[in-house]
Amino acid sequence: MLRINCPFCGLRDHHEFTYGGDATVERPALSERSMEAWYQYVFVRTNPAGWMQEYWQHTGGCRAWLVVERNTRTHEIGATHLARDRITEVDRG
Amino acid sequence: MQAYSAWNLFTHALRGHKQWPEAWRKRAPKSGYDAIIVGGGGHGLATAYYLARNHGIRNVAVLEKGWIGGGNVGRNTTIVRSNYMIGGNTPFYEWSMKLWEGLAHDLNFNVMLSQRGHMILAHSADQLHAFTRKANTMRAHGIDAEILDRDALLREVPYLNDAPDARFRFHGAIVQRRGGTARHDAVAWGYARAADRLGVEIIENCAVEDFIVEGGRIKGVETSQGTIRAERVGLAVAGHSSELGRKLDLELPIESHVLQAFVTEPVKPLVDHVIAFGAELFYLSQSDKGGLVFGGSIDGYNSYAARGNLPIVHNVAELACAVAPCFSRLRLLRHWGGVMDMSMDGSPIISKTPIDNLYFNGGWNYLGFKATPASGWTFAHTIANDAPHELNACYSLDRFRHGVQLDEEGTGPFPRLH
Numbered sequence: 001m002l003r004i005n006c007p008f009c010g011l012r013d014h015h016e017f018t019y020g021g022d023a024t025v026e027r028p029a030l031s032e033r034s035m036e037a038w039y040q041y042v043f044v045r046t047n048p049a050g051w052m053q054e055y056w057q058h059t060g061g062c063r064a065w066l067v068v069e070r071n072t073r074t075h076e077i078g079a080t081h082l083a084r085d086r087i088t089e090v091d092r093g
Numbered sequence: 094m095q096a097y098s099a100w101n102l103f104t105h106a107l108r109g110h111k112q113w114p115e116a117w118r119k120r121a122p123k124s125g126y127d128a129i130i131v132g133g134g135g136h137g138l139a140t141a142y143y144l145a146r147n148h149g150i151r152n153v154a155v156l157e158k159g160w161i162g163g164g165n166v167g168r169n170t171t172i173v174r175s176n177y178m179i180g181g182n183t184p185f186y187e188w189s190m191k192l193w194e195g196l197a198h199d200l201n202f203n204v205m206l207s208q209r210g211h212m213i214l215a216h217s218a219d220q221l222h223a224f225t226r227k228a229n230t231m232r233a234h235g236i237d238a239e240i241l242d243r244d245a246l247l248r249e250v251p252y253l254n255d256a257p258d259a260r261f262r263f264h265g266a267i268v269q270r271r272g273g274t275a276r277h278d279a280v281a282w283g284y285a286r287a288a289d290r291l292g293v294e295i296i297e298n299c300a301v302e303d304f305i306v307e308g309g310r311i312k313g314v315e316t317s318q319g320t321i322r323a324e325r326v327g328l329a330v331a332g333h334s335s336e337l338g339r340k341l342d343l344e345l346p347i348e349s350h351v352l353q354a355f356v357t358e359p360v361k362p363l364v365d366h367v368i369a370f371g372a373e374l375f376y377l378s379q380s381d382k383g384g385l386v387f388g389g390s391i392d393g394y395n396s397y398a399a400r401g402n403l404p405i406v407h408n409v410a411e412l413a414c415a416v417a418p419c420f421s422r423l424r425l426l427r428h429w430g431g432v433m434d435m436s437m438d439g440s441p442i443i444s445k446t447p448i449d450n451l452y453f454n455g456g457w458n459y460l461g462f463k464a465t466p467a468s469g470w471t472f473a474h475t476i477a478n479d480a481p482h483e484l485n486a487c488y489s490l491d492r493f494r495h496g497v498q499l500d501e502e503g504t505g506p507f508p509r510l511h
Contacts, residue, residue: 001403002394015404019394019509021348035494042506043346043437043493047335049397072349072397 005080008062020055023067117289120296125322126154131301133157135166137329138284139469145291148477153293158300162281168431169462170354170388174211174272178227181487183234189467202283204275211272214371216261224267239268252417261372310449327452327476332432334455346437346493348508350391351430353401357423359383375412393509401430438498439511443472444490452476
């Protein structure tokens with residue numbers, strides 16, 4: 001069982017969470033007209049073997065979206081923080 | 094190399110079966126080949142075999158980082174079927190099914206194909222209607238498909254849980270009688286042996302560490318056993334496609350996920366078919382040794398660890414008991430995991446790549462084992478002709494760029510949902 005440390009709820013089993021995939025993928029600005037940029041966002045993944053940043057939502061708890069560092073080779077879990085604290089370039093405009 | 098036949102079996106029996114030659118020769122790599130296949134799983138071996146058999150390209154090496162049969166070809170639930178509905182998938186998997194039907198003779202190796210019938214259970218009238226549409230599509234392509242109503246299903250599979258308080262009662266099923274199982278190890282060994290007989294060199298314990306690309310064209314590979322040059326290189330390393338793709342700057346619409354399988358203690362014959370539950374992803378069959386073989390969903394998060402997690406173990410056990418409460422007292426003997434390429438549309442990729450003479454085969458999701466013969470057949474064609482076969486043209490790597498994905502389940506670009 002993976003155990004994820006939710007900043008609000010504490011250490012919880014991963015089946016309380018819903019997986020949201022690679023957290024390093026950034027959605028282009030809605031005004032972006034380049035098909036290439038959208039292709040990269042929707043389909044292309046780096047799929048790292050090792051440490052990965054990924055989204056998990058605590059659907060069985062506080063419902064917060066988290067960014068969790070996890071090792072895809074060992075399932076070891078590293079730092080966890082709130083997704084809203086991760087301000088992206090697109091958010092900054 | 095000696096053919097397997099009744100006469101040879103008899104003569105070797107007289108000698109205590111101590112003088113059978115090895116099924117394929119142990120090889121050290123040469124400095125160059127006409128073609129290299131990276132990955133000695135079912136698909137890589139099948140590709141090498143059909144390159145030699147169909148296209149006369151025999152100066153071929155298959156490079157396997159571990160040993161033959163040690164990867165996903167030996168980790169699946171051994172199901173073969175061709176009950177797919179959307180364009181492209183229907184003819185591809187049917188060609189695979191046809192190849193399965195002649196495979197043991199073709200390879201001179203008993204792959205123990207057992208066409209015991211594959212059925213998917215329907216738990217609502219609407220689901221049965223959807224299955225009827227699928228069955229009609231299959232029949233229009235000349236594939237056998239049958240719809241069983243509730244009474245016919247319960248007559249044929251009497252142990253299903255049809256109690257009045259059952260959560261998922263049965264409205265019927267779609268059946269493909271030609272579907273069933275094959276012995277997965279035999280598929281790997283059979284293709285390896287047959288390819289070896291045609292001159293293909295199978296090199297085990299040879300990990301590809303890097304690639305030689307000159308002027309946008311592949312020229313060979315760097316391996317743990319030295320540099321090997323080749324005019325053409327095919328990748329068939331599903332599960333680890335992204336790791337090799339990274340060395341080539343290939344952009345891949347793939348995530349690696351772990352898929353578990355389970356086997357129970359052996360019991361007397363009970364499950365005559367391959368049965369897929371219709372309310373959630375769960376499928377089972379009974380092995381020749383008597384163990385029930387269970388499969389379920391992927392664990393649902395990216396993983397390169399070939400071991401699964403407890404929620405899926407629970408889930409699969411619960412679904413088994415929902416299908417048939419008589420399974421509840423069986424003990425699971427083993428469970429294991431395999432690392433799958435999950436593609437963004439749930440369909441495979443058999444394709445040319447942006448690098449000349451480099452070809453890619455991967456993204457197999459749940460589909461790899463049943464597709465082994467057709468995958469090898471069409472990938473060999475793609476490599477030999479530098480152009481896809483008509484059956485794999487739809488599986489191009491650039492379909493994602495052009496919006497022509499093949500999403501059989503209709504779940505969108507989310508690998509964990511396929």
